[in-house]
Each structure stands twice: as structure tokens, then as C-alpha cells.
Amino acid sequence: MSGIGGTTGTSGEGDSGTGGAESRRVRVVLVDDHRMFRTGVQAEIGQTATTGVEVVGEAADVDQAVTVITATRPEVVLLDVHLPGGGGVEVLRRCAPFMAAAENPVRFLALSVSDAAEDVIGVIRGGARGYVTKTITGADLVDSIFRVQDGDAVFSPRLAGFVLDAFASTDAPPVDEDMDRLTQREREVLRLIARGYAYKEIAKQLFISVKTVESHVSAVLRKLQLSNRHELTRWATARRLV
Amino acid sequence: MPPASPQPPQPLPSSSSASSSSSSSFASASSSLSSEPSASGASSASGSSAGTGTGPGTGPGAGTGRGGGPGAGTGTASASRSRSRPAGTAPGADEPPLRKLYRSADGRLLGGVARGLAGHLGLPVGWVRLVFLVLFLAQGLGVLLYAIFWIVVPLGVGGTPAESRPLFEVTDDGRRRLRTPDRGQTFALVALFAVGTVFVGSADFGRADTGRYIWPTLLIGAGVVLVWRQADNARRAQWASLSTDSRRRRVFQLARGLAGVALVGLGLTVFMVVRGSAAQLGNVLTAAIAVVAGVALLAGPWLVRMTQDLSDERLMRIRAQERAEVAAHVHDSVLHTLTLIQRNADDGGEVRRLARAQERELRAWLYKPQGTGKDEATGPDTLAEAVKATAAEVEDHHGVPIEVVVVGDCPLDDGLTALAQAAREAMVNAAKYGGEGGAVQVYAEVEGRTVFVSVRDRGPGFDLDAVPGDRMGVRESIFGRMERNGGTARVRSAPDGGTEVELEMERAAEA
Numbered sequence: 001m002s003g004i005g006g007t008t009g010t011s012g013e014g015d016s017g018t019g020g021a022e023s024r025r026v027r028v029v030l031v032d033d034h035r036m037f038r039t040g041v042q043a044e045i046g047q048t049a050t051t052g053v054e055v056v057g058e059a060a061d062v063d064q065a066v067t068v069i070t071a072t073r074p075e076v077v078l079l080d081v082h083l084p085g086g087g088g089v090e091v092l093r094r095c096a097p098f099m100a101a102a103e104n105p106v107r108f109l110a111l112s113v114s115d116a117a118e119d120v121i122g123v124i125r126g127g128a129r130g131y132v133t134k135t136i137t138g139a140d141l142v143d144s145i146f147r148v149q150d151g152d153a154v155f156s157p158r159l160a161g162f163v164l165d166a167f168a169s170t171d172a173p174p175v176d177e178d179m180d181r182l183t184q185r186e187r188e189v190l191r192l193i194a195r196g197y198a199y200k201e202i203a204k205q206l207f208i209s210v211k212t213v214e215s216h217v218s219a220v221l222r223k224l225q226l227s228n229r230h231e232l233t234r235w236a237t238a239r240r241l242v
Numbered sequence: 243m244p245p246a247s248p249q250p251p252q253p254l255p256s257s258s259s260a261s262s263s264s265s266s267s268f269a270s271a272s273s274s275l276s277s278e279p280s281a282s283g284a285s286s287a288s289g290s291s292a293g294t295g296t297g298p299g300t301g302p303g304a305g306t307g308r309g310g311g312p313g314a315g316t317g318t319a320s321a322s323r324s325r326s327r328p329a330g331t332a333p334g335a336d337e338p339p340l341r342k343l344y345r346s347a348d349g350r351l352l353g354g355v356a357r358g359l360a361g362h363l364g365l366p367v368g369w370v371r372l373v374f375l376v377l378f379l380a381q382g383l384g385v386l387l388y389a390i391f392w393i394v395v396p397l398g399v400g401g402t403p404a405e406s407r408p409l410f411e412v413t414d415d416g417r418r419r420l421r422t423p424d425r426g427q428t429f430a431l432v433a434l435f436a437v438g439t440v441f442v443g444s445a446d447f448g449r450a451d452t453g454r455y456i457w458p459t460l461l462i463g464a465g466v467v468l469v470w471r472q473a474d475n476a477r478r479a480q481w482a483s484l485s486t487d488s489r490r491r492r493v494f495q496l497a498r499g500l501a502g503v504a505l506v507g508l509g510l511t512v513f514m515v516v517r518g519s520a521a522q523l524g525n526v527l528t529a530a531i532a533v534v535a536g537v538a539l540l541a542g543p544w545l546v547r548m549t550q551d552l553s554d555e556r557l558m559r560i561r562a563q564e565r566a567e568v569a570a571h572v573h574d575s576v577l578h579t580l581t582l583i584q585r586n587a588d589d590g591g592e593v594r595r596l597a598r599a600q601e602r603e604l605r606a607w608l609y610k611p612q613g614t615g616k617d618e619a620t621g622p623d624t625l626a627e628a629v630k631a632t633a634a635e636v637e638d639h640h641g642v643p644i645e646v647v648v649v650g651d652c653p654l655d656d657g658l659t660a661l662a663q664a665a666r667e668a669m670v671n672a673a674k675y676g677g678e679g680g681a682v683q684v685y686a687e688v689e690g691r692t693v694f695v696s697v698r699d700r701g702p703g704f705d706l707d708a709v710p711g712d713r714m715g716v717r718e719s720i721f722g723r724m725e726r727n728g729g730t731a732r733v734r735s736a737p738d739g740g741t742e743v744e745l746e747m748e749r750a751a752e753a
Contacts, residue, residue, distance in 0.1 A: 161648065
């Protein structure tokens with residue numbers, strides 16, 4: 001998914017990439033049941049000197065993942081959605097205390113080959129801070145990891161599409177449930193993400209700062225996790241996701 | 243008999259017309275199904291052989307005399323004829339796999355046997371029911387036959403369709419009233435009543451030794467029917483809708499099953515009481531319980547293990563089947579693609595194209611929603627399908643990845659078809675001139691009446707005014723087409739390089 005971060009390269013980014021490599025380090029655990037994939041990701045992002053990403057642990061199934069995460073307490077976990085032993089959702093469930101931890105909370109970034117709606121919505125509802133597919137380039141992945149570490153949400157265009165779809169029908173009922181509703185601005189931001197814009201491009205387009213874009217996206221993610229109300233349920237049932 | 247005598251003049255014309263229609267439908271069925279003539283031939287042949295005594299007489303009669311049958315037929319003639327019919331279905335049932343005999347699951351009164359048979363034979367249901375009823379008079383043969391069919395023939399989709407009508411109907415002024423019964427049903431009820439009267443009369447309740455068995459038998463029969471239907475329902479619920487069963491319905495089913503058991507128990511008790519062995523009831527019950535307990539002790543564990551083995555086996559078989567399906571698919575598509583990729587390893591574009599196409603196909607296969615089969619042959623019906631199909635085509639043709647995000651959906655109309663074509667042109671342009679910058683992003687949204695499509699690439703971008711006037715691609719295929727169909731198109735350069743084509747159109751008013 002090339003549209004997530006700065007596709008034009010990380011060199012120009014102020015908050016990540018080579019510029020901040022000295023100051024910023026992030027400890028990452030890789031959870032994926034394919035060893036080859038882990039090796040590939042490790043090779044791509046694991047050169048700590050250049051990318052600032054330090055892979056401190058790997059796991060191949062749910063039990064291992066929980067053990068490794070408990071032992072190493074990384075800042076970011078790259079989590080595969082389909083895992084033996086219950087899947088990524090199970091890992092999220094069992095690591096919920098770490099996510100809520102006050103200091104250095106563990107943040108999860110789902111990294112999956114599937115971009116099916118049920119997978120995406122499932123792990124986001126489980127508490128993952130973002131969702132990227134495995135077609136992502138190494139530079140974008142590093143960027144996403146830093147973004148997630150900052151507490152921001154990382155949305156792929158497809159994920160933005162799902163969220164828009166989920167909230168699309170909620171404009172009509174006049175019931176006052178602000179928590180579940182996306183503001184006009186958030187919809188606009190999501191729409192641009194779905195159209196393949198990077199955060200920076202969205203900022204330029206809407207004449208707002210990148211930080212504002214990120215806070216909008218984080219708000220959407222928060223609403224998505226909180227909104228166990230009828231809209232999302234109805235949407236999911238209509239698609240036989242639940 | 244007096245209440246039945248005014249009825250025949252009325253049903254006779256209707257039954258004769260029904261016979262003509264049924265025979266014509268039978269003929270059409272036999273002409274459409276090549277196996278049908280042989281089956282009907284077998285039924286008539288076995289009919290003449292089955293009815294040993296009356297065979298020669300009823301053989302030709304079975305073919306021609308159907309119309310006048312119900313009223314005129316005496317007990318024996320109709321009995322032998324109808325006996326030939328079920329006997330004829332037995333070879334017909336296992337002969338052609340195309341049309342097996344099933345008990346009908348919907349619109350049945352008891353077990354769906356009559357309806358299933360009627361559907362199988364191409365006869366009106368009323369006739370079959372009537373035959374069973376008449377057979378019931380012949381020493382209760384109909385009941386036996388019906389029970390055998392009920393046990394042997396599986397419940398399934400078949401038989402003549404019955405439109406389900408509610409008991410109440412709503413009148414124009416909004417009041418609910420009891421539905422007026424139609425003539426056929428009234429006739430069936432009257433006939434049932436008449437036959438019942440005749441049966442009760444002929445059974446001669448005055449005589450003590452028969453009378454004391456009739457009622458317990460009827461009770462037991464009713465109970466058995468209740469329980470059997472219950473079993474049918476349980477089975478049907480397995481393959482039919484599983485979402486609709488509410489708790490109330492389950493309670494109702496339980497109550498029905500219990501009522502059936504109670505009826506059977508009551509019948510048996512009455513049986514014993516009537517036989518005068520009520521005094522030994524306690525002893526008999528104790529003995530019966532002892533026997534049942536003994537059997538349960540002996541065979542119980544074995545039975546439990548057998549059911550467990552059976553369900554295990556079924557699970558294994560389902561797994562094996564699924565695995566075989568996955569293996570077949572992987573073999574057909576993925577392995578072939580990998581072979582092609584190995585062969586074309588030097589040609590990067592071709593490899594990418596193959597990999598993308600295979601990824602898309604496998605993804606569609608893995609994550610497709612249940613129930614939507616892959617009808618690739620038929621054209622797309624909705625905007626989302628159209629956009630996705632178009633993107634896939636362009637992706638395959640130009641080897642540039644196209645990422646599609648669709649929000650909302652709506653059925654295609656003329657204007658939207660034009661929109662999809664314009665979008666296709668935009669995608670082709672983006673793939674051709676902007677493909678080096680990475681994937682082409684396609685975004686389609688249906689919001690209210692507005693349909694919006696954006697096609698974005700990250701290529702060098704181009705100036706629309708600089709395009710020579712003789713180049714018709716963008717002007718005609720995108721702008722012209724959109725304007726002709728009442729939409730708008732815009733081309734603009736995206737903030738960080740690249741080009742974005744935005745297409746917008748109002749949906750046609752819904753019919």
C-alpha cells in the first residue's frame with residue numbers, strides 16, 4: 001500500500017526517516033507465522049543504524065507472541081492477522097493490559113496480506129493502531145512504525161474506504177450520538193486517504209498541518225473502537241462479517 | 243354418505259379439467275426429461291404386474307380412465323390403481339438421478355409424502371391425497387403405505403409447489419379476517435369427513451372387541467405422527483434457515499414432541515386398560531423399565547461411541563473435501579502462475595503482471611463473501627463491480643498495479659456505464675503515462691445521488707491545454723462522454739506530483 005506514509009521517500013520527512021535516526025529508536029517485535037516473511041521484513045527494516053528500527057523479538061504464534069511481548073515490552077508490535085492459535089485478535093486480547101499501560105505502552109500495527117473487511121475491522125476493534133498490507137514498501141513501513149509509536153493511527157486507503165463505508169449510512173438518523181459520528185472534516189480526511197493521498201498531501205490540500213491530519217485520523221480510530229453501536233453492527237451484519 | 247352425495251357434481255368437472263391440464267403438464271415434463279418416458283413406462287408395466295388379480299382390467303384403465311376415476315371408481319379398482327403408482331415410483335426413484343423422489347418440505351399436511359409423490363408423478367396433490375384416503379378404507383392400507391413412505395423417502399426439495407397463505411388476510415380497510423377457504427380445500431375437508439364417517443361406521447364400534455382397540459390405536463397414531471413431524475422439522479432446520487428459530491419456536495417444538503410422546507403413552511395405557519390387564523400395570527411397567535434399563539446399559543456406551551465416531555468421521559470428510567478444493571484451486575491457478583513466472587523471470591513487467599493477476603484472483607477466491615458465486619461470465623450489475631472489473635482489466639493489460647477503493651454501491655444505469663467507461667479511459671491513461679510513480683489509485687464513492695470516481699497516478703503529470711487538438715483520448719473518451727451523459731470531469735495535478743481525474747455524475751432517478 002504505497003499511499004500510507006510519505007511515498008515520495010522518507011528523506012524529506014521531519015518526524016521520521018534518516019534525519020531523526022540518531023535521536024529516534026523504536027523497539028519492534030515481529031509476529032508472523034512465516035519465517036521467510038519475518039526474515040524479509042527484518043532485512044528491510046532491521047538495519048537499526050539507518051532506519052532506527054530495532055527488532056528485539058520474533059514470534060510465530062499467539063503463545064510465543066504473548067511471551068515475547070511480555071518479556072521484551074517493545075514499543076511497536078508488527079502483528080500478522082492470521083496466526084496459529086487464534087489469530088492477531090487473540091494476541092491483542094491477551095496483551096490488552098500492555099496497551100493500556102501508562103508508560104511506554106505497547107502499540108500494535110497490523111501487517112497482513114489480507115485486506116478483507118472482517119480482518120481489518122476485527123483487529124482495529126481489537127485495539128491495533130493501524131493496518132497495513134504486506135505489499136507496503138520498506139520505507140513506508142518504517143514511517144508507519146514511527147507514526148504508530150507516536151500514538152497516531154495509520155490508515156491504508158482501503159481501510160479508510162471501509163471506515164467511510166461503515167459510517168456512510170449514519171448521516172441520515174438524527175439521533176444525537178456524536179461519539180459514533182464522523183465530523184465533516186474527518187470524513188474529508190478519510191476520503192482523501194481513500195483516494196491515495198499521503199498525510200502530507202492531505203495537509204497541503206486542506207490547508208491544515210500534518211499534525212491536524214494525524215489527530216483527525218486518530219479521532220476516527222478512537223470512534224471506530226468505541227462505536228460498538230448499532231451502525232457498525234448493522235453494517236457488519238449486512239456483510240456477514242459478524 | 244348423504245352429506246357427500248351433493249358434492250360429486252361439483253368436483254367432477256373440475257377434476258376432469260385438472261386431469262387434462264395435468265396430463266398435458268405430464269406430457270411436457272416427459273418431453274423435456276428424456277428419462278421420464280421410461281419411468282412412466284416402468285410404472286405402468288409394474289402396475290399391471292403388481293395388481294395380480296385385477297391387472298388386466300386396470301392396466302388400460304390406468305392410462306385412460308383417470309378423469310372419471312375418483313367418483314366412479316369402486317374401492318378395489320382405485321386401490322389397485324393407486325397401489326400400482328407407488329410401486330411404479332420405486333424403480334423410478336433410483337433409476338434417474340435427475341429426479342429423485344423426495345418428501346416435500348413445504349406446504350405439507352403430515353409428512354409431505356402426498357405432495358412429494360404428486361410432484362414426482364406430475365399429478366395434482368389432491369388426487370394423491372384422495373388415493374391415500376381411499377386406501378385407508380381398504381383395511382387401513384393407506385396408513386401403512388404412508389408410514390412406509392414417510393420412513394423411507396428423505397425430506398427434500400421437491401413435490402408440487404404450494405403457495406403459503408396465511409390463515410388471516412387483511413382486508414382493504416385494514417381489518418384482519420379469517421381467510422375464505424378455497425373450493426379445493428373445502429372439498430378435501432368434506433371428503434375427509436365423509437371418509438371418516440364411513441370408516442367409523444364400517445368399523446362398527448358397537449362390537450366390543452374392535453371398538454376398544456380403535457381409539458388407543460388412533461391415539462398412538464396421532465402421537466407417532468406428531469413425533470415424526472418433529473424429527474422432520476429438526477432435520478429441516480439443519481439445512482434450512484438457522485437464523486429464524488427463536489426461543490419461542492423451540493419451546494413450541496419441545497411442547498409438540500412432548501405432546502406426541504404423551505399421546506403415544508396414553509394410547510398404550512388405554513390399550514392395556516381396555517385389555518383388562520390394568521391390574522398388572524405396575525408389574526408390566528416395572529418389567530418394561532427393567533428391560534429398557536438393561537438395554538440402555540448394554541448398548542448405551544456402544545451407541546454413544548458410534549455417534550461420536552460418526553460425527554468425527556463426518557468432520558474429517560468435510561475437512562478432506564475442503565482441502566481437496568483448496569488444493570485443486572491452488573494447483574489450477576497458483577502453481578501455473580508460478581511456473582509462468584519462473585519461465586519469464588527476466589521479464590520484470592510480465593512477472594509483475596502475472597503476480598498481480600494471480601494475487602487478485604486468489605484474493606477474490608479466498609475473501610469472497612459466502613453465497614456470491616463467481617459469475618465471471620455475466621457482466622457487472624453494480625458500480626462497484628464495474629469499477630473493480632475495469633481496474634482488473636487495465637491492470638492485466640498494462641501491468642501497473644491499480645488499487646481500488648469503493649465506498650457504497652448502486653446498480654448500474656446508462657449514465658453510470660458511461661462513467662465506468664470514462665473511468666476506464668482515465669485508468670488506461672494513468673497506467674500508460676503515470677505508471678512509473680507507483681500504483682494507480684482509484685476511488686469510487688456513492689453518496690446519496692452523487693457518484694464520484696477519482697483516478698490518481700503519481701507520474702509526471704500533464705497539461706491538458708498542451709495536448710494537441712487531434713488527440714481525442716482525453717477530450718472525447720473522458721470529457722465528452724461525461725458531458726453527454728450529464729456528468730462532469732476534471733483533470734488536475736495532485737499536490738505532490740501526478741495527475742488526478744475526477745468524474746462526477748448524478749444517478750438516474752430510481753424507477
